[in-house]
Amino acid sequence: MNTFPRFVSRSEIISNISTCTKNYAYFRISNNRRRYCAVTVSLSTKSAEETLVVVGSGAAGIYGAIRAKTIAPDLNVVVIEKGKPLSKVKISGGGRCNVTNGHCVDNVILAGNYPRGNKELRGSFFNMHGPTDTMSWFSDRGVELTTENDGRVFPVSNSSSTIIDCLLSEAKSRGVVLQTGKSVTSVSMTGGGKFSIKIEKRTVDYVEYIEANYMMIATGSSEQGYKLANHLGHSIVKPVPSLFTFKIDDFQLVELSGVTFPKVRVKLKLDTVQKSIPEHTQVGPMLVTHWGFSGPVILRLSAWGARELSESVYKGSLLVDFVPDLHIEDVKSFLIQHKNKFPKQKVVNSFPSEFGLVKRFWRFILEHEDLVGDLLWASVSNNLLISIASHLKNCSFRVKGKGQFKDEFVTAGGVPLAEISLNTMESRIQPRLFFAGEVLNVDGVTGGFNFQNAWSGGYIAGTSIGSLATVSDLKEGAL
Numbered sequence: 001m002n003t004f005p006r007f008v009s010r011s012e013i014i015s016n017i018s019t020c021t022k023n024y025a026y027f028r029i030s031n032n033r034r035r036y037c038a039v040t041v042s043l044s045t046k047s048a049e050e051t052l053v054v055v056g057s058g059a060a061g062i063y064g065a066i067r068a069k070t071i072a073p074d075l076n077v078v079v080i081e082k083g084k085p086l087s088k089v090k091i092s093g094g095g096r097c098n099v100t101n102g103h104c105v106d107n108v109i110l111a112g113n114y115p116r117g118n119k120e121l122r123g124s125f126f127n128m129h130g131p132t133d134t135m136s137w138f139s140d141r142g143v144e145l146t147t148e149n150d151g152r153v154f155p156v157s158n159s160s161s162t163i164i165d166c167l168l169s170e171a172k173s174r175g176v177v178l179q180t181g182k183s184v185t186s187v188s189m190t191g192g193g194k195f196s197i198k199i200e201k202r203t204v205d206y207v208e209y210i211e212a213n214y215m216m217i218a219t220g221s222s223e224q225g226y227k228l229a230n231h232l233g234h235s236i237v238k239p240v241p242s243l244f245t246f247k248i249d250d251f252q253l254v255e256l257s258g259v260t261f262p263k264v265r266v267k268l269k270l271d272t273v274q275k276s277i278p279e280h281t282q283v284g285p286m287l288v289t290h291w292g293f294s295g296p297v298i299l300r301l302s303a304w305g306a307r308e309l310s311e312s313v314y315k316g317s318l319l320v321d322f323v324p325d326l327h328i329e330d331v332k333s334f335l336i337q338h339k340n341k342f343p344k345q346k347v348v349n350s351f352p353s354e355f356g357l358v359k360r361f362w363r364f365i366l367e368h369e370d371l372v373g374d375l376l377w378a379s380v381s382n383n384l385l386i387s388i389a390s391h392l393k394n395c396s397f398r399v400k401g402k403g404q405f406k407d408e409f410v411t412a413g414g415v416p417l418a419e420i421s422l423n424t425m426e427s428r429i430q431p432r433l434f435f436a437g438e439v440l441n442v443d444g445v446t447g448g449f450n451f452q453n454a455w456s457g458g459y460i461a462g463t464s465i466g467s468l469a470t471v472s473d474l475k476e477g478a479l
């Protein structure tokens with residue numbers, strides 16, 4: 001029989017206490033100050049039944065809960081969620097949900113997309129459940145997916161609701177119990193080695209306790225989740241933001257707002273941090289915004305330098321090569337050729353097409369050289385040509401802060417990977433405690449990698465818990 005803890009009113013407690021003869025029955029009657037009561041009632045008639053409590057119903061928590069319940073149908077799987085389930089999936093990918101990345105089949109290349117986790121995730125992690133498995137998981141359940149040219153995978157419906165509906169209906173049909181509007185606020189261990197989990201409702205004075213045999217912390221970047229891990233003996237790598245845009249100190253940039261560069265090379269030098277940022281040079285598309293720079297190349301740089309950028313309070317210099325495919329000598333000779341070919345044209349009106357630049361940006365470069373007005377190409381000195389060439393190859397901008405990026409944003413930091421086994425996602429410190437998703441010190445660049453970490457971790461944790469529960473069920477049956 002499928003059982004799970006049920007929360008009841010105070011009057012119900014009195015009539016039900018006699019039936020609460022099973023593993024656990026916790027209750028707290030109201031005191032004078034706070035009129036709350038709490039009880040956890042096992043409706044089980046089978047003493048062997050075990051309970052898994054998953055904290056957090058994000059991608060990792062729901063996926064993990066489904067997997068555990070699939071492997072061990074007799075396991076009580078309860079997911080506690082303080083807000084709404086899968087709320088980040090809802091807003092992800094601009095409402096389209098970039099589920100995973102379909103271009104990375106090699107584990108080493110795949111792991112290279114995780115600034116935190118790139119060494120550790122090279123091993124078996126994605127072998128156990130990688131992007132292809134994720135895509136099969138959803139398509140087996142009727143979700144049609146499409147892979148874009150850059151590898152990003154989306155539902156064909158272009159709506160994150162398709163992913164949410166699939167996950168929630170799978171959870172429901174498997175018998176996963178989802179309780180929303182409730183926070184797990186603390187946890188301790190009982191003498192019998194179980195988790196005693198305190199649950200509170202935000203809006204009313206109401207406290208509940210559940211005793212669980214297994215616990216999965218899948219709380220994303222929530223402070224409360226880190227505290228729970230900490231109570232159970234884990235350390236926390238200081239959380240800092242990742243995947244953000246740069247605020248640039250250059251009032252002339254406003255004129256370029258909206259301009260995209262299909263390919264630039266960027267390099268970051270921070271003010272106060274001496275050590276070099278890993279992968280501090282990136283090549284890719286860049287976008288100019290009202291306040292600075294955005295686009296894949298900047299987001300990647302922000303991710304790789306997340307910790308160092310935080311230490312330097314997001315202040316430094318950004319060197320941009322606007323013509324990364326051309327050597328500086330080629331840039332110079334294209335400028336000379338252009339000068340010789342169009343001596344009577346105004347510099348502001350024409351420039352070598354080989355640079356692939358837009359007119360607005362060419363004007364911006366000229367303004368930086370104090371070159372405005374009616375100057376003709378014939379009058380441009382060789383020194384000026386050299387100066388323009390070096391500006392195009394090595395243009396320095398002052399980074400003055402961190403912008404906001406609304407499409408995707410993650411947290412670097414959390415539970416260190418050294419404190420868990422990546423083969424099972426079980427804690428090395430507290431047996432039967434599992435972690436999955438962003439609560440761990442893992443984060444990826446944009447492109448579906450962050451959800452993939454959540455799916456893989458949830459799946460592995462769910463598999464481990466389900467297997468443990470099945471083994472203990474078998475043992476009980478043999479007695």
Ligand SMILES: Cc1cc2nc3c(=O)[nH]c(=O)nc-3n(C[C@H](O)[C@H](O)[C@H](O)COP(=O)(O)OP(=O)(O)OC[C@H]3O[C@@H](n4cnc5c(N)ncnc54)[C@H](O)[C@@H]3O)c2cc1C
Pocket residue numbers: 055056057058059060061080081082083084085086087088089091092093094097098099100182183184185218219220221222224225406407408409410436437438439447448449450451452454
């Ligand atoms: C705007 C935005 C867009 C994004 N788009 C993409 C994308 O397209 N592709 C991609 O790969 N990644 C994307 N990401 C990143 C991705 O959303 C996260 O990496 C992913 O959601 C992490 O999943 P998770 O399950 O670990 O954590 P979360 O999704 O954060 O879920 C954690 C859940 O735990 C709950 N919780 C926390 N503490 C408690 C507690 N004490 N008690 C009860 N419940 C608790 C929270 O309410 C939350 O629902 C995006 C992020 C943002 C912010």
